[in-house]
Amino acid sequence: MSQVLELSDVTVRRGGTEILSHVSWQVSRGQRWVIMGANGAGKTTLMQVCSGYMHPTSGQASILGYQVGKTDMRELRTLVGISSAAVAALLPASETVFDSVQTAAYGITGRWRERYDEVDRSRAHELISAWGLLTLANRRIGNLSEGERKRVSIARALMCDPELLILDEPAAGLDVGGREDLVARLAILAGDQASPSLVLVTHHVEEIPPNFTHALLIKSGQICAMGEVPEVISSEPMSQAFDMPLVVEYSDGRWYAQGKSPSRGRRAKD
Ligand SMILES: Nc1ncnc2c1ncn2[C@@H]1O[C@H](COP(=O)(O)OP(=O)(O)O)[C@@H](O)[C@H]1O
Numbered sequence: 001m002s003q004v005l006e007l008s009d010v011t012v013r014r015g016g017t018e019i020l021s022h023v024s025w026q027v028s029r030g031q032r033w034v035i036m037g038a039n040g041a042g043k044t045t046l047m048q049v050c051s052g053y054m055h056p057t058s059g060q061a062s063i064l065g066y067q068v069g070k071t072d073m074r075e076l077r078t079l080v081g082i083s084s085a086a087v088a089a090l091l092p093a094s095e096t097v098f099d100s101v102q103t104a105a106y107g108i109t110g111r112w113r114e115r116y117d118e119v120d121r122s123r124a125h126e127l128i129s130a131w132g133l134l135t136l137a138n139r140r141i142g143n144l145s146e147g148e149r150k151r152v153s154i155a156r157a158l159m160c161d162p163e164l165l166i167l168d169e170p171a172a173g174l175d176v177g178g179r180e181d182l183v184a185r186l187a188i189l190a191g192d193q194a195s196p197s198l199v200l201v202t203h204h205v206e207e208i209p210p211n212f213t214h215a216l217l218i219k220s221g222q223i224c225a226m227g228e229v230p231e232v233i234s235s236e237p238m239s240q241a242f243d244m245p246l247v248v249e250y251s252d253g254r255w256y257a258q259g260k261s262p263s264r265g266r267r268a269k270d
């Protein structure tokens with residue numbers, strides 16, 4: 001197979017608006033990408049194209065060698081794992097954590113009468129354990145904290161053993177403890193050679209886990225920078241992407257950003 005993702009001049013128009021404009025981007029096997037951009041920049045739309053849920057208005061998108069629009073996208077559903085607010089909202093509140101993860105083996109939400117074999121049960125158990133959910137296995141989804149629900153959604157996305165895992169803002173709404181826990185788990189996932197190729201959407205550089213290799217910045221539906229993390233997650237491209245002067249710093253495996261004070265050329269206090 002060629003690339004994990006291959007987008008060539010992809011444009012998406014909705015209601016007369018161009019949400020993505022001429023996006024060309026490639027993801028190779030094993031790469032770990034961070035996608036950043038302001039609210040409304042087009043990140044979620046880009047992820048919908050990359051998971052086969054949205055067709056480009058023009059241009060071409062291939063996912064794991066399958067061309068979007070020319071393939072039965074159901075085939076792709078088990079090869080691409082996706083965790084997003086929209087997917088998490090589909091999880092039935094009355095279902096247990098264990099069942100929520102296990103049902104992903106069939107690409108469904110909500111248990112019905114499907115039968116699971118030992119392989120499914122042991123994989124669900126392994127993922128629940130890896131994502132710190134073992135003590136919550138019998139808890140109902142409706143009774144989980146935001147951070148716990150996010151971890152269920154990621155474990156679910158991994159259940160099919162996908163070749164590509166897309167995480168759309170997994171740290172949104174978490175407190176600092178929940179965020180740090182998630183970043184540490186994502187760093188382990190990204191550092192594991194056996195993990196799928198990863199694409200992580202985030203708003204904050206503080207949420208970029210160690211071991212991520214590449215970054216793409218998007219602004220008003222257009223790519224404004226892409227490449228290896230240290231080149232892209234730096235003051236100049238980030239200032240351009242977020243339309244304000246930013247100082248981006250790196251320390252001990254993590255990134256930090258602050259607004260630059262225009263008066264003194266130093267960092268603002270808040
Ligand atoms: N179906 C749609 N019709 C019209 N505009 C849309 C539609 N979906 C998204 N948009 C608009 O496209 C822009 C990009 O949205 P989105 O991809 O969700 O951005 P992000 O995830 O970066 O915040 C936003 O301005 C949003 O309002």
Ligand SMILES: [Mg+2]
Nearest residue numbers: 043044045168
């Ligand atoms: Mg979004």
